Amino acid sequence: MLNKIILADDEERWRSLVHDYLEQEGFTVLEAGDGAEAVALLRENQDAALVILDIMMPKLNGLEACQRIREFSQVPILMVTAREDEETEITGMRNGADQFISKPVRMRAFMERVRSLMRRSGQPQDILSFGLLEIEPASGTVRVNGEKVPLTPKEYDLLMFLSQMPNVIRSRKQILQTVWNTDYFGDGRTVDTHIKNLRMKLGPCGDMIRTVRSRGYIFDWKQL
Amino acid sequence: MLNKIILADDEERWRSLVHDYLEQEGFTVLEAGDGAEAVALLRENQDAALVILDIMMPKLNGLEACQRIREFSQVPILMVTAREDEETEITGMRNGADQFISKPVRMRAFMERVRSLMRRSGQPQDILSFGLLEIEPASGTVRVNGEKVPLTPKEYDLLMFLSQMPNVIRSRKQILQTVWNTDYFGDGRTVDTHIKNLRMKLGPCGDMIRTVRSRGYIFDWKQL
DNA sequence: CAATTTTATCACATTTTTATCACATTTTAG
DNA sequence: CTAAAATGTGATAAAAATGTGATAAAATTG
Numbered sequence: 183m184l185n186k187i188i189l190a191d192d193e194e195r196w197r198s199l200v201h202d203y204l205e206q207e208g209f210t211v212l213e214a215g216d217g218a219e220a221v222a223l224l225r226e227n228q229d230a231a232l233v234i235l236d237i238m239m240p241k242l243n244g245l246e247a248c249q250r251i252r253e254f255s256q257v258p259i260l261m262v263t264a265r266e267d268e269e270t271e272i273t274g275m276r277n278g279a280d281q282f283i284s285k286p287v288r289m290r291a292f293m294e295r296v297r298s299l300m301r302r303s304g305q306p307q308d309i310l311s312f313g314l315l316e317i318e319p320a321s322g323t324v325r326v327n328g329e330k331v332p333l334t335p336k337e338y339d340l341l342m343f344l345s346q347m348p349n350v351i352r353s354r355k356q357i358l359q360t361v362w363n364t365d366y367f368g369d370g371r372t373v374d375t376h377i378k379n380l381r382m383k384l385g386p387c388g389d390m391i392r393t394v395r396s397r398g399y400i401f402d403w404k405q406l
Numbered sequence: 407m408l409n410k411i412i413l414a415d416d417e418e419r420w421r422s423l424v425h426d427y428l429e430q431e432g433f434t435v436l437e438a439g440d441g442a443e444a445v446a447l448l449r450e451n452q453d454a455a456l457v458i459l460d461i462m463m464p465k466l467n468g469l470e471a472c473q474r475i476r477e478f479s480q481v482p483i484l485m486v487t488a489r490e491d492e493e494t495e496i497t498g499m500r501n502g503a504d505q506f507i508s509k510p511v512r513m514r515a516f517m518e519r520v521r522s523l524m525r526r527s528g529q530p531q532d533i534l535s536f537g538l539l540e541i542e543p544a545s546g547t548v549r550v551n552g553e554k555v556p557l558t559p560k561e562y563d564l565l566m567f568l569s570q571m572p573n574v575i576r577s578r579k580q581i582l583q584t585v586w587n588t589d590y591f592g593d594g595r596t597v598d599t600h601i602k603n604l605r606m607k608l609g610p611c612g613d614m615i616r617t618v619r620s621r622g623y624i625f626d627w628k629q630l
Numbered sequence: 631c632a633a634t635t636t637t638a639t640c641a642c643a644t645t646t647t648t649a650t651c652a653c654a655t656t657t658t659a660g
Numbered sequence: 661c662t663a664a665a666a667t668g669t670g671a672t673a674a675a676a677a678t679g680t681g682a683t684a685a686a687a688t689t690g
Contacts, residue, residue: 334636350544351430359423369639371678376637378679394546395646395677396559558647559677593650595667600648602668619657619666 185209186227187296190220190247191236191262200234203293217242221250224257232296234260260296310345312403315387317345326387336361337380340373344391348403351394373399409433409570410451411520414444414471415460415486424458427517432534432543434570441466445474448481456520458484484520536569536627539611550611560585561604568615572627575618597623 187209191197194215201211212227214220218241224230233251235244242250244261251259310317316325322338324331333341339361344352354373362372377399381388392400411433415421418439425435436451438444442465448454457475459468466474468485475483534541540549546562548555557565563585568576578597586596601623605612616624 336637351546353426353430356426371640372638374678375639375680378681393678397546400545560648595651596649598667599650599669602670606669617667 186212186230186232188212188214188220188223188227188230188233190214190217190223190234190239190244192216192239193236204296207293207297209296216240217244217247217250220247224251230257232258232260234262234296236262312345312348312390313387315384315390317341324384326385331383331385333380333383336376337383340376340380341384344399344401345403348401351398351400353398357398410436410454412436412438412444412447412451412454412457414438414441414447414458414463414468416440416463417460428520430544431517431520432541432566440464441468441471441474444471448475452481454481456482456484458486458520460486534569536572536614537611539569539608539614541565541569548608550609555607555609557604557607560600561607564600564604565608568623568625569627572625575622575624577622580622 187204189197189200189204189211190213191200192215197213197215201213204211209231212223212230214223216239217235220233220235221242224233235247237244239247248259248261251257310319314327316328317323318325319342324333324338324341340357343357343361354370357373362368377391377393381391384390390402392402394400409432411428413421413424413428413435414437415424416439421437421439425437428435433455436447436454438447440463441459444457444459445466448457459471461468463471472483472485475481534543538551540552541547542549543566548557548562548565564581567581567585578594581597601615601617605615608614614626616626618624
C-alpha cells in the first residue's frame with residue numbers, strides 16, 4: 183500500500199492546509215510550488231500513488247504538467263481549479279487527468295475524492311474491453327479470448343490509435359502522422375502491411391479492423 | 407443544413423491536419439492563409455457555420471480579423487493561439503470571439519469544441535438525417551430505414567455532394583468538377599451511370615435524387 | 631559485436647471500383 | 661405522330677485499391 187502524494191500548487195497556505203489533512207489520513211505528502219517542480223518530483227518518486235495539480239501555476243500550468251506526466255506515468259491525477267469552468271474541465275480530462283475538482287473545496291469532499299482515487303490505484307489498472315479483445319495499457323498487454331497476444335511496438339501503437347476512436351475512419355495519412363510521429367515520406371503501403379500483420383495476430387478479432395476503401399481503416403465496435 | 411467551416415492559419419501543416427479531421431466529421435473546410443483572406447472568404451460564404459482563427463497571422467491577425475467579421479456577421483468564431491496567455495484570452499473574448507483554445511491542441515479536445523460550437527449554432531452534426539436516409543460521416547456509413555447500405559467511394563462522395571445542398575440543381579459539370587476532382591473530359595454519361603447505381607442502392611430513397619431534364623440532378627428534401 | 635526482433639519496402643495476387651459502351655426507354659420539339 | 665435529344669440500364673474491360681508473402685535494412689537486445 184503506497185501512500186506518497188505529490189501536491190502541486192503555488193499558494194503556500196492552501197498547500198499547507200491540504201498537507202495537514204492528508205497527513206492526518208496517513209499519507210506522505212511531497213509539495214511542489216509549480217508544475218515543473220511537480221513533474222520533477224514525480225520522476226524521482228515514480229512510486230507516488232497520486233498527483234494533485236492546480237490548474238493555475240507558474241512555469242507549467244496544471245494542464246501542461248498533466249500532459250508531461252502522461253508521457254511517462256500512469257499515476258492517477260487529480261486536477262484542481264479555482265473556478266468551475268466546464269470548458270477547462272473537458273480539456274483537463276482529455277489531457278489525461280483522472281479527476282477534476284474546483285477549488286474553494288470543501289475539505290471533506292476533497293478527501294473523499296483522494297480516497298477514492300487511492301482505492302482505485304490499489305486495484306488492477308484499467309482494462310479496455312472490446313468483447314473478446316482486451317487491452318491493458320498500463321502493462322501494454324493485449325489479450326484475445328483471454329490469451330495474451332504478443333504485439334510489436336508499432337502494432338500496439340497502431341491498435342491503440344484505432345481503438346481510441348471506435349467507429350471512426352482513420353485515414354492512412356492520419357495513421358502515419360500519429361503512429362509514425364512525423365509526416366514521413368515512405369512507402370504508402372507500410373500501413374497496409376502493418377494492418378495485415380496486426381489482423382493476423384488478433385486472430386478472431388482481426389476483422390474488428392475494417393478496411394474502408396479509399397478512405398482508410400476503422401475499428402468496429404458496437405457496445406451492447 | 408450547411409456545414410462550411412473557414413479555417414485560417416498561416417501554418418500550412420497545421421491547417422492541413424485540422425482540415426483532415428474536420429472533413430472526416432463531414433464538414434466542408436475552406437482554408438485561408440491569413441486574416442484578410444479569412445474575412446474575404448467569409449464574405450463570399452456568409453453561410454459558413456464556423457470560423458476558426460489563429461491569433462498570429464500575417465496581414466490581419468486573429469483579433470483584428472475577428473473585429474472585422476463582427477462588423478457584418480454573427481458567425482461563431484473559435485480563436486486559436488500558440489500558447490495559453492490569459493491577457494490575450496480576455497482581449498479575444500472582448501472582441502467577440504465565441505471560444506478560445508490554445509494551440510498544441512489535442513485533436514480530440516479540439517473537435518469537442520468544434521462540435522459544441524456547431525451544436526450551439528443549431529446544427530447536430532454527428533448524423534445527417536433525411537427521413538429514412540441517414541448519413542454518418544465519421545464512419546462513412548449510410549443507412550436506409552436503419553439498414554446499412556454499402557456504397558463505393560464515388561457513390562458516397564456523390565451522395566454527400568448532392569445532399570449537402572438539398573433542393574438545389576447540380577449540373578453534371580458541377581458534379582464532375584467536385585466529385586471527380588479535376589475538370590475531367592470523359593464520357594458525359596459517367597455521372598448518369600453513377601446516379602443510376604446510387605439510386606438502386608438507396609432503394610426506397612433512390613427517388614430522393616431526382617433528374618431535372620437537361621439541367622442536372624437534385625436532391626429532394628422537405629424538412630418536416 | 632553477434633543474435634534476435636522489428637520494420638519498411640517490394641513485387642505480385644486478389645478484389646473492388648470505375649469508366650465506357652451499346653442499346654432501351656422516355657421526353658421534348660416541330 | 662415522328663425525329664431528335666436526353667436519360668435509364670446492364671454488361672464488361674480497364675483501372676485502382678488492397679491483401680499478402682518474402683526479404684533486406686534497421687533497431688534492439690544481451
